[in-house]
Amino acid sequence: MTQHAADTALAAQPPDSASSAPRRTRTSRAPRVLTAAMPRYVVKRLGQSALAVFLTLTTVFVLIRMAPGDPAYSMAGPLASTEDLARIRADMGLDQSVFTQYLLYLRGLLHLDLGTSYSFQAPAFDVVLARLPYTITLSVAAIVLTTLVAIPLGVWMARRADTRRELGANVVTIAGQSMPDFWTGLMLITVFAVLIPIFPAAGFTTWSSLVLPTVTVAVLQIALISRMVRREMVGAFSSPYMTVARSRGVPERELIWRYALRNSAIPVLTALGTRFASMLNGVVVVEVVFAWPGVGSLVVRALETRDYPLIQATVLVTAVLAVLVQLLVDLCYPLLDPRVRLGKGTSK
Numbered sequence: 001m002t003q004h005a006a007d008t009a010l011a012a013q014p015p016d017s018a019s020s021a022p023r024r025t026r027t028s029r030a031p032r033v034l035t036a037a038m039p040r041y042v043v044k045r046l047g048q049s050a051l052a053v054f055l056t057l058t059t060v061f062v063l064i065r066m067a068p069g070d071p072a073y074s075m076a077g078p079l080a081s082t083e084d085l086a087r088i089r090a091d092m093g094l095d096q097s098v099f100t101q102y103l104l105y106l107r108g109l110l111h112l113d114l115g116t117s118y119s120f121q122a123p124a125f126d127v128v129l130a131r132l133p134y135t136i137t138l139s140v141a142a143i144v145l146t147t148l149v150a151i152p153l154g155v156w157m158a159r160r161a162d163t164r165r166e167l168g169a170n171v172v173t174i175a176g177q178s179m180p181d182f183w184t185g186l187m188l189i190t191v192f193a194v195l196i197p198i199f200p201a202a203g204f205t206t207w208s209s210l211v212l213p214t215v216t217v218a219v220l221q222i223a224l225i226s227r228m229v230r231r232e233m234v235g236a237f238s239s240p241y242m243t244v245a246r247s248r249g250v251p252e253r254e255l256i257w258r259y260a261l262r263n264s265a266i267p268v269l270t271a272l273g274t275r276f277a278s279m280l281n282g283v284v285v286v287e288v289v290f291a292w293p294g295v296g297s298l299v300v301r302a303l304e305t306r307d308y309p310l311i312q313a314t315v316l317v318t319a320v321l322a323v324l325v326q327l328l329v330d331l332c333y334p335l336l337d338p339r340v341r342l343g344k345g346t347s348k
Contacts, residue, residue: 045330049323053316060315061105064308065098071118071306092118092308105312114316115309119301124313128295132317134204135287135294139279141210142217147272150222154229155256161234176223185216185289202291213290217283221275228271232264239263265336273329277322 072088089095093104108114117124153169160166192212193201200209236242237260245255287296295314302310 042327042331045327049327052323053319056319057109057312057316058102060312061102062098064306064311065101067306069306071308074305075118109316114313117302117310117313118307119305119310124307124309125316127310128298128313128317131293131295131298134292135280135283135296137210138213138217138283138287138292138294139276141214142221142279142283143272143276145214145218146221146225146275149218150225151229151261151268153222154226155233155261157226157230158233158237158260159256161230170227173223173227176219177227179219181216181220181283181285182289184219185212185286188212188216189289204293209290213283213286213292216286216289217279224275225268225271229264229268232267233260236260236263262336266333269329269332269336273325277325280321280325281318 070085071092072085072094076084076088086095093101096104105114112125114124116122117127120127153173157166157169157173160169189201189212192198198208199211200206201212203209233256239260242255242260245259250259281295283292283294284296284300286292287294288300291297295318298310299314301307302314
């Protein structure tokens with residue numbers, strides 16, 4: 001066994017297993033470095049996030065006005081006269097130039113005033129905030145279920161790699177990854193709301209209404225994350241530090257859950273954060289299938305009616321949530337792996 005492999009394994013050992021004095025120096029230094037780098041890193045990332053949100057909002061503002069359709073026609077209906085359409089456009093401010101509309105939009109954005117929703121005749125920002133808790137509830141439930149199922153399943157598949165059992169699990173996960181969300185939702189409704197009426201089929205009346213939408217969202221995520229955990233764990237099992245740890249008599253359970261899984265945690269955490277951010281953006285298909293009163297179904301209605309203020313408010317809220325989730329994921333990296341540094345000047 002090479003000296004490099006032995007050194008790698010020694011670095012992966014917990015503080016109470018070997019070389020306590022040097023490791024106390026390392027572990028005591030890492031929090032100081034992390035603490036010093038954290039404020040600067042957070043400020044930098046918040047600036048990048050603010051720029052990303054601004055560019056996203058600007059892009060959406062331009063694209064929805066380039067899309068075919070007329071909000072005034074959607075509100076007035078096919079029997080409206082030309083005078084009616086002109087009056088409605090003037091009330092909406094759509095009779096002004098796009099540049100003037102954009103300046104007014106930026107001024108309102110600074111005061112979190114994104115205009116009045118054409119469909120609800122209420123402040124668009126308030127309409128989105130009223131729907132947001134439902135989407136957050138569904139997203140949190142789905143990501144928790146995904147984590148609780150996908151990580152143990154991925155570990156189980158990695159421990160039985162290239163066996164018949166693992167082949168069967170691969171077939172199941174591939175099937176879950178291949179099924180569209182709307183089909184999964186319809187099958188769950190057919191079985192557990194129609195044939196066996198255990199759960200409500202649509203809407204949000206009781207907490208039991210959360211079960212079927214959560215499972216529908218989680219099926220695809222479990223398939224994706226479990227396969228990623230399996231791939232990362234198989235790579236970790238073949239690493240030199242695992243061989244050294246086994247030769248030193250470390251129990252198999254500790255090898256799996258304390259060493260291999262911890263070294264595979266960063267890509268898995270990244271994937272979970274990305275999937276959670278996409279859920280917060282609105283699980284459109286699932287919310288429509290289950291008539292879930294969240295942001296996703298709100299986006300569909302806003303697009304159908306060409307409700308510009310409502311679309312812009314939805315994009316603002318979901319974009320801010322997405323960048324905050326990604327920022328939290330990045331801040332968790334040094335906690336999982338002390339070798340990760342938050343700034344260029346912290347690696348020494």
